[in-house]
Amino acid sequence: MSNLIEMKKVRKTYKLGETEVHALQGVNVSISKGEFISIIGPSGSGKSTLMHIIGCLDVPSVGSYHLQGEDVGKMNGDQLADIRKKFIGFVFQDFYLLPDVTAWYNVALPMIYNRVPPKTRKERAINLLTEVDLSDRINHLPNQLSGGERQRVTIARALSNNPEIILADEPTGNLDSVTGEGVMQIFYKLHEEGKTVIIVTHEHYVADQAERKIQLKDGMIEDGG
Amino acid sequence: MDRGFLLESLRSAIEAIKTNKLRSLLTTLGIIIGVTTVIAVISVISGLKTQVASSFSTLGANVLYVQKYPWVMGGAGIDWWKIRQRKDMGMDEFRALKEYGSSFKYVAPQITYRYDVKVGNKNARGVEVVGTTEHFPEIRDQGVKLGRFLSLDDIRYRRDVCILGQDVVNTLYPDENPIGKQVRIKGRILTVIGILKELGDLMGQSMDNVVVIPYTTMAKFVGHRRSITITVLAQDEEEASEEIRWILRRVRKVKPGEDDDFSINSSGAITKQFNELTRTMFIIMIGIAGISLVVGGIGIMNIMLVSVTERTREIGVRKAIGAKSSEILSQFLLESVMISFVGGIIGIFLGFSLTKLISTIGNMPFGMPIWSIVLGFSFSFFIGVFFGIYPARKAASLSPVEALRYE
Ligand SMILES: Nc1ncnc2c1ncn2[C@@H]1O[C@H](COP(=O)(O)OP(=O)(O)OP(=O)(O)O)[C@@H](O)[C@H]1O
Ligand SMILES: [Mg+2]
Numbered sequence: 001m002s003n004l005i006e007m008k009k010v011r012k013t014y015k016l017g018e019t020e021v022h023a024l025q026g027v028n029v030s031i032s033k034g035e036f037i038s039i040i041g042p043s044g045s046g047k048s049t050l051m052h053i054i055g056c057l058d059v060p061s062v063g064s065y066h067l068q069g070e071d072v073g074k075m076n077g078d079q080l081a082d083i084r085k086k087f088i089g090f091v092f093q094d095f096y097l098l099p100d101v102t103a104w105y106n107v108a109l110p111m112i113y114n115r116v117p118p119k120t121r122k123e124r125a126i127n128l129l130t131e132v133d134l135s136d137r138i139n140h141l142p143n144q145l146s147g148g149e150r151q152r153v154t155i156a157r158a159l160s161n162n163p164e165i166i167l168a169d170e171p172t173g174n175l176d177s178v179t180g181e182g183v184m185q186i187f188y189k190l191h192e193e194g195k196t197v198i199i200v201t202h203e204h205y206v207a208d209q210a211e212r213k214i215q216l217k218d219g220m221i222e223d224g225g
Numbered sequence: 226m227d228r229g230f231l232l233e234s235l236r237s238a239i240e241a242i243k244t245n246k247l248r249s250l251l252t253t254l255g256i257i258i259g260v261t262t263v264i265a266v267i268s269v270i271s272g273l274k275t276q277v278a279s280s281f282s283t284l285g286a287n288v289l290y291v292q293k294y295p296w297v298m299g300g301a302g303i304d305w306w307k308i309r310q311r312k313d314m315g316m317d318e319f320r321a322l323k324e325y326g327s328s329f330k331y332v333a334p335q336i337t338y339r340y341d342v343k344v345g346n347k348n349a350r351g352v353e354v355v356g357t358t359e360h361f362p363e364i365r366d367q368g369v370k371l372g373r374f375l376s377l378d379d380i381r382y383r384r385d386v387c388i389l390g391q392d393v394v395n396t397l398y399p400d401e402n403p404i405g406k407q408v409r410i411k412g413r414i415l416t417v418i419g420i421l422k423e424l425g426d427l428m429g430q431s432m433d434n435v436v437v438i439p440y441t442t443m444a445k446f447v448g449h450r451r452s453i454t455i456t457v458l459a460q461d462e463e464e465a466s467e468e469i470r471w472i473l474r475r476v477r478k479v480k481p482g483e484d485d486d487f488s489i490n491s492s493g494a495i496t497k498q499f500n501e502l503t504r505t506m507f508i509i510m511i512g513i514a515g516i517s518l519v520v521g522g523i524g525i526m527n528i529m530l531v532s533v534t535e536r537t538r539e540i541g542v543r544k545a546i547g548a549k550s551s552e553i554l555s556q557f558l559l560e561s562v563m564i565s566f567v568g569g570i571i572g573i574f575l576g577f578s579l580t581k582l583i584s585t586i587g588n589m590p591f592g593m594p595i596w597s598i599v600l601g602f603s604f605s606f607f608i609g610v611f612f613g614i615y616p617a618r619k620a621a622s623l624s625p626v627e628a629l630r631y632e
């Protein structure tokens with residue numbers, strides 16, 4: 001059986017004027033369905049870059065990336081958007097919630113792009129918020145929520161189109177350790193429910209909670225690929 | 226387009242406009258001015274047109290008014306100084322037209338003065354007293370509704386008789402039949418022989434505040450002479466005009482090659498002159514409107530570029546959760562169209578109010594053609610799309626990663 005995620009010799013090079021920045025220099029990664037992975041490494045080692053490529057926000061400069069057997073490198077912008085919409089849920093360090101709409105509306109937003117009927121949208125958004133213990137924060141605006149609550153809204157949003165993969169970039173980076181622990185438990189629960197969870201972090205105590213650690217350094221995998 | 230997505234784009238656009246109310250309002254100023262101008266100009270001109278058309282129809286078709294001055298001074302190549310130097314129109318011209326004219330049915334002089342008309346201590350002030358001949362009713366298509374009109378004998382024997390307009394009757398003989406009774410004009414006693422049919426208003430002035438007398442009688446009590454109007458009932462306006470010109474140029478000794486020193490006015494000619502006049506006005510105002518619309522459009526483009534930059538992160542997030550480039554494009558395009566539309570709606574409202582104000586002050590009929598509203602909406606829509614497309618494309622073409630990394 002082929003892996004869910006299969007990367008071979010992936011390089012990502014950014015051009016900054018004359019100089020080239022090699023964010024990833026030949027990375028091989030395979031992840032199968034349902035795994036709980038952490039990507040760890042020092043700042044600038046290419047963690048976010050790798051996550052963006054896994055999440056189809058970006059494509060490799062060199063090398064191949066197959067997602068569920070399909071060659072992502074050959075896809076156009078609309079096809080990538082479609083994959084992101086249906087297969088991938090993102091959780092960001094800075095939450096990135098829309099400031100002027102309520103928690104439930106933020107959660108429902110991906111469903112709008114997925115053409116889910118309005119009634120189902122709201123119902124499902126409320127269910128998801130309940131799952132992350134925010135049933136009493138449904139009509140709050142983001143600035144009326146604490147950091148941990150905001151991050152849980154973001155997780156609920158990431159789940160709204162029931163994606164195969166959850167990608168989180170430093171999800172605990174802006175939270176204290178207790179709150180961060182709560183968020184990690186949600187990820188663990190999602191993993192137990194069968195989702196593929198990939199968490200980017202530079203904190204070992206976070207990374208250690210995953211089944212498998214992928215260690216990056218200077219754009220190369222040191223361990224766990 | 227999907228309804229949920231459309232509603233979300235609408236919500237987002239409204240939110241963006243609401244958060245920056247003042248900025249959005251200032252942005253739409255150009256659109257507001259442009260659309261207001263378009264609406265007001267179209268409405269006022271169309272109101273004027275209706276009025277002119279309906280008013281001058283009471284003057285009758287095929288009636289030529291041969292006069293010293295033109296009714297409308299306008300258009301290119303008008304030499305005001307020369308016009309003011311013209312000789313008065315007099316009875317010689319009338320007699321020449323009557324004698325030599327062959328292409329028209331009737332010709333009659335109209336000598337007009339404003340006098341008070343009195344009965345006892347009742348006084349109708351500033352009545353238009355018209356000295357004319359027995360052909361007045363045929364030419365003006367206005368007979369008497371009671372009594373009789375002037376006869377050839379009234380003219381010939383300079384009889385002291387008169388026909389009253391309805392306004393004068395209302396003032397002087399409100400409760401009795403005035404026929405056979407007498408009125409005083411400039412101390413002279415005249416006997417009432419008839420009442421004219423009513424004509425109504427022309428350009429906001431009553432046409433019934435009038436007394437008609439034989440022009441020969443008028444000569445008895447009018448001291449100084451003034452320019453008269455010669456009215457002609459033509460079979461064909463063009464042909465009659467040519468003949469009148471031919472006769473009058475000889476009578477008034479106009480040298481070959483020189484311009485006519487008289488004017489042949491008619492309802493047809495005035496409508497033509499009026500249309501020429503409004504066309505110039507129209508072009509100037511549309512030019513002003515066009516400039517403000519373009520300025521407004523550039524303002525919208527500018528504000529949308531700012532908006533796209535401010536919301537780069539948001540664009541990144543939307544793309545991350547699955548928004549296609551085309552959906553980002555629609556969202557921002559909708560926002561620019563909406564800003565422009567708000568300007569358009571305010572402009573239509575202001576244009577409406579302005580037209581209403583002008584028509585009230587100028588005592589004109591109020592008319593706002595539907596197509597002017599449609600035009601106002603289409604303009605603002607078009608401007609919104611045209612000037613919004615560049616910022617929207619910029620937003621749509623952002624790479625998701627770049628947008629998310631934007632600080
Ligand atoms: N758009 C870009 N243009 C140029 N260089 C870039 C760009 N994006 C990333 N880089 C560079 O690529 C390298 C890897 O960046 P990346 O964001 O993946 O690091 P990271 O491991 O996520 O670091 P951190 O822990 O600080 O988030 C860095 O040296 C960074 O400067
Ligand atoms: Mg990073």
